[in-house]
């Protein structure tokens with residue numbers, strides 16, 4: 001089998017000129033490990049409210065065709081609009097979120113996606129995967145052009161099927177990958193050897209390259225583990241076209257300019273419930 005692993009020696013970490021220690025650490029973390037986190041970025045109250053908003057959006061999405069997309073048995077993904085989440089402004093305006101986006105994606109980064117995963121009781125191990133194929137800019141110029149932020153809505157416990165990530169694999173070339181996203185089974189021992197299980201608590205936030213190979217694991221508990229996903233692009237990365245996020249005019253007008261600057265989505269009179277487009281065929285594994 002061709003060796004798909006790129007060693008970190010091949011990667012130059014593009015720390016912006018004049019960066020302080022925090023910026024340097026964030027960029028280095030994302031270019032090396034491929035995932036970083038900030039403990040207690042938000043209050044537990046913020047996370048509790050997130051849980052309520054996710055629960056409401058989930059029920060609404062389940063009530064209509066293709067409102068929620070299956071990501072494997074007992075596992076769903078739902079995309080929503082910023083206004084469906086009371087803490088959205090606090091999230092995107094958080095100094096750590098802004099710093100990470102700006103340092104890695106540049107000053108003109110664009111917020112393109114808001115959604116959540118709900119791995120429920122009985123969810124099984126997902127196949128190891130990345131969320132979309134490696135863009136040419138990443139393959140050739142070794143630059144990350146997008147980030148996924150995750151905020152858990154619950155305290156993660158061992159039996160809830162924690163998120164597992166294989167650091168440094170954002171650079172793996174997709175040779176032999178199904179749909180350029182799913183590494184071959186023969187590569188699993190390597191991902192398992194690298195794997196880190198994450199146990200975020202309410203209020204914690206993480207940022208990763210969606211290319212860093214990861215999976216949700218088997219949920220043996222009776223609880224679900226809802227987790228928010230915020231997708232952010234560098235200019236031209238092109239992920240916005242896979243998403244249908246929109247904001248109403250009134251909401252947009254109340255946003256500070258520094259947040260408006262990062263919103264390229266349509267401004268509408270009335271929000272249309274989102275029909276899921278970003279289905280990942282290889283994750284369906286039968287009915288959700």
Ligand SMILES: O=C(O)CCC(=O)C(=O)O
Nearest residue numbers: 071117119163215216227
């Ligand atoms: O379980 C998780 O936290 C993430 C699930 C996931 O990676 C996916 O559905 O694409």
